[in-house]
């Protein structure tokens with residue numbers, strides 16, 4: 146069981162009307178692996194992440210998570226509870242305190258006792274560096290702090306996999322670092338992560354493998370250093386050039 150890949154995507158196709166977004170994606174994600182997914186806007190990165198936790202259903206192909214098929218029906222919500230998802234917009238509940246945001250899913254979905262969930266929530270806030278914000282409301286926090294709450298909230302479910310979809314794209318530059326630092330610590334602690342990001346410094350420093358997607362296909366994948374120094378395809382080289390000379 147434990148030597149099996151945590152996630153497998155096989156021949157994933159997804160179209161919205163005439164718009165073919167994923168045109169046959171294959172990807173295996175080992176336990177503990179950190180993968181950065183890069184590619185131009187509209188290349189299907191978000192759609193791919195959304196397929197992994199069943200928010201979108203592929204037209205063709207198969208996805209397994211921890212040995213179980215990701216598909217609509219019985220079992221999907223249990224499976225989704227094991228996958229944390231952090232979005233560009235933080236999606237915190239504005240009328241709830243920071244700590245209540247974190248406690249909600251463990252108590253409602255997993256039946257964790259409220260006291261235990263609050264203790265754990267407070268620990269997680271400490272881990273993401275904002276223990277003192279527990280009783281404030283999201284609107285009282287900076288964007289970087291709100292995103293760290295969103296990460297703590299996802300971790301409160303003890304996920305086996307964390308998905309990040311451009312987690313720093315909505316942040317002011319001075320707040321990007323504090324969020325990337327939390328993600329880097331998480332990676333070092335062994336979390337399996339799929340990260341869509343344009344932060345190529347993070348990719349270079351943290352990820353095991355960089356996957357470059359364009360036109361709905363994985364055009365290139367490999368160690369990040371290799372990708373930056375020696376991209377094989379024209380499209381990947383253009384992408385690297387744009388980012389480096391940005």
Ligand SMILES: Nc1ncnc2c1ncn2[C@@H]1O[C@H](COP(=O)(O)OP(=O)(O)O)[C@@H](O)[C@H]1O
Pocket residue numbers: 161164166184185186187188189190191192193
């Ligand atoms: N729910 C949807 N309905 C219709 N079109 C969609 C939907 N989601 C994404 N798309 C389209 O799919 C394409 C890829 O989108 P997306 O996966 O968000 O790309 P990326 O995250 O790489 O920018 C885009 O053309 C987008 O407009």
Ligand SMILES: [Mg+2]
Pocket residue numbers: 190191192310
């Ligand atoms: Mg996207």
